[in-house]
Amino acid sequence: MISALLDNRRFRSWGGQILLLGGFAALLAWLVTNTVSNLNARGIRVGFDFLWRQANFPISESVLPYNPSDTFFWAYVTGVGNTITISLLAIILSTALGLAVGLARRSKHPLISGVAGVFVTTMRNMPLIVHLLFWYAIATTSLPAPRMAYHPLPGVFLSLRGFYIPSLDLDGAALAYVALLLAALVLLVMFHRKIIALVRPDTDHPILILVAVFAAVALVLALIIRPSGAISVPAIKGFNFAGGLRLSPEFAALMLGLVIYTSAFIGEIIRGGIDAVAAGQWEAGRAIGLSECHTLTRIIIPQALRIIIPPMTSQYLSTVKNTTLALAVGYPELGLVVGTVINQTGQAIESIALLLAIFLTISIAVSLLMNWYNARVALVDAR
Numbered sequence: 001m002i003s004a005l006l007d008n009r010r011f012r013s014w015g016g017q018i019l020l021l022g023g024f025a026a027l028l029a030w031l032v033t034n035t036v037s038n039l040n041a042r043g044i045r046v047g048f049d050f051l052w053r054q055a056n057f058p059i060s061e062s063v064l065p066y067n068p069s070d071t072f073f074w075a076y077v078t079g080v081g082n083t084i085t086i087s088l089l090a091i092i093l094s095t096a097l098g099l100a101v102g103l104a105r106r107s108k109h110p111l112i113s114g115v116a117g118v119f120v121t122t123m124r125n126m127p128l129i130v131h132l133l134f135w136y137a138i139a140t141t142s143l144p145a146p147r148m149a150y151h152p153l154p155g156v157f158l159s160l161r162g163f164y165i166p167s168l169d170l171d172g173a174a175l176a177y178v179a180l181l182l183a184a185l186v187l188l189v190m191f192h193r194k195i196i197a198l199v200r201p202d203t204d205h206p207i208l209i210l211v212a213v214f215a216a217v218a219l220v221l222a223l224i225i226r227p228s229g230a231i232s233v234p235a236i237k238g239f240n241f242a243g244g245l246r247l248s249p250e251f252a253a254l255m256l257g258l259v260i261y262t263s264a265f266i267g268e269i270i271r272g273g274i275d276a277v278a279a280g281q282w283e284a285g286r287a288i289g290l291s292e293c294h295t296l297t298r299i300i301i302p303q304a305l306r307i308i309i310p311p312m313t314s315q316y317l318s319t320v321k322n323t324t325l326a327l328a329v330g331y332p333e334l335g336l337v338v339g340t341v342i343n344q345t346g347q348a349i350e351s352i353a354l355l356l357a358i359f360l361t362i363s364i365a366v367s368l369l370m371n372w373y374n375a376r377v378a379l380v381d382a383r
Contacts, residue, residue: 035349039349045347046349046350047350048347048350050072050345050347050350051071051072051073051076052071052072052073053071053072053345054068054069054070054071054072055068055069055070055071055072055074055075055341055344056068056069056344057075057340057344059075059078059079059332059337060248060250060330060332061082061248061250061251061331061332062078062081062082062332063078063081063082063085064077064078064081066078072341072344072345075337075340075341076334076337076338076341076354076358078332078337079332079333079334079335079336079337079338080334080358082331082332082333082334082337083320083323083333083334083358083362084362086254086255086258086323086326086331086333087319087320087323087362089255090255090258090259090262090319090323091262091316091319093255093259093263094258094259094262094263094266094319095263095266097259097260097263097266097267098262098263098264098265098266098267098269098270099266099267099270100267101116101119101120101263101264101266101267101270101271102266102267102268102269102270102271102274103270103271103274104116104267105117105120105267105268105271106271106274106275116267119264120264120267120268123260123261123263123264124261124264124265124268126261128257128258128261128322128325129325129328131256131257131258131260131261132253132254132257132258132325132326132328132329133328133329134257135252135253135256135257136249136250136253136328136329138253139160139249139250139252139253140160140249143158143159143160143249144159144160145159145160146159146160146161146236146239146240146241147236147239149164149236149241155233155234155244157234157236157241159241160249161240161241161246161249162246162247162248162249162251162252163246163247163252164234164241164244164245164246164247165234165244165245165247166231166232166233166234166244166245167231167232167243167244167245168229168230168231168232169229169230169231169232170227170228170229171227171228171229173225173226173227173228174225174227174228174229176225176227177221177222177225177227178227180221180225181217181218181221184214184217184218184221185214188210188213188214192206192210195209195210195213196209196210199213232244232245234246248331250326250329250330250331251331253329254323254326254329254331258319258322258323261322262315262318262319262322265315266312266315269308269311269312269315270304270308272307272308273304273305273307273308274296274300274301274304276304276307277300277303277304277307281295281299281300281303282295282299282300284299285298285299285300302377305377306374306377306378309370309373309374309377310374312370313366313367313370313371313374316366316370317363317366317367320359320362320363320366321359321363323335327339334355334358334359335355338351338352338354338355
């Protein structure tokens with residue numbers, strides 16, 4: 001009977017995997033037990049109860065409201081909010097700039113393609129940390145003091161203290177309205193085909209239909225929620241500006257460095273995906289009377305997405321992980337918050353474990369979203 005089991009391919013496959021998994025679990029349990037016992041022997045506290053103690057340290061800027069009297073747990077949440085915000089902005093902006101770079105690389109104009117080629121070669125072969133330090137040095141040394149700030153537009157100021165623009169101060173109802181609008185926009189993107197088929201399937205302008213549906217939803221929500229807010233314009237008061245929205249030099253340097261660096265890689269991914277589409281597709285578009293722009297947007301890019309999305313997923317994941325370099329310019333993303341918490345509490349193992357778990361969760365979420373989109377645009381084999 002034993003020899004029959006050993007000859008069974010499925011038993012050998014599953015048995016080997018179970019043994020490997022069991023060995024890994026045993027090794028992990030031994031490491032945890034040994035670490036805990038050694039820390040207890042040295043009088044070092046182990047556990048996550050420190051999360052509910054008062055943090056007593058400031059966070060210079062954050063998307064979420066934060067006060068030094070808040071707990072370490074909320075400090076972690078604030079760091080996660082900053083990291084997610086940076087990641088989303090960097091991904092969106094670098095994708096837009098990367099598309100422009102990729103199309104410029106394919107231009108038949110030698111100057112445009114040459115400049116794009118120099119941009120890609122230079123940016124991809126320069127470490128990201130150098131990008132960040134370069135832009136941070138410019139932001140903190142080359143700009144004027146607040147009283148002599150650059151004033152290119154009404155209500156817009158650029159100085160050593162940061163970039164100030166008018167902002168909209170929203171009440172609770174307005175914040176709920178914005179959140180619902182974002183949710184409606186996500187649902188509109190996910191189910192746009194069904195919505196167009198339901199509203200007007202024979203339309204030649206589906207974008208206009210989607211815009212009209214979104215505008216109708218926004219109007220209905222506005223009538224129900226009745227949001228309100230006030231415009232805050234920055235103005236010089238004393239030695240600094242008051243009011244408006246401030247983008248710090250650290251944030252500006254981080255975004256410029258991340259977007260420019262990442263867009264060079266994304267541009268090459270997009271260029272490669274477009275070039276991988278057969279030249280006959282371009283000729284087919286011209287043959288039926290489509291312009292170059294319509295051929296690109298309606299024929300080439302939908303086919304190129306099947307090639308672009310897999311490497312783009314890896315680039316997006318790298319962008320999320322690259323946000324940890326924000327500590328080089330002093331922006332308080334999750335890595336900097338974790339370092340401060342370790343200095344305050346000495347709970348290094350727990351803090352690093354939380355850092356790993358949070359980044360793993362964000363990366364898996366990005367991967368699942370991109371895999372879902374990849375499945376939507378993938379070819380379906382006829383059965």
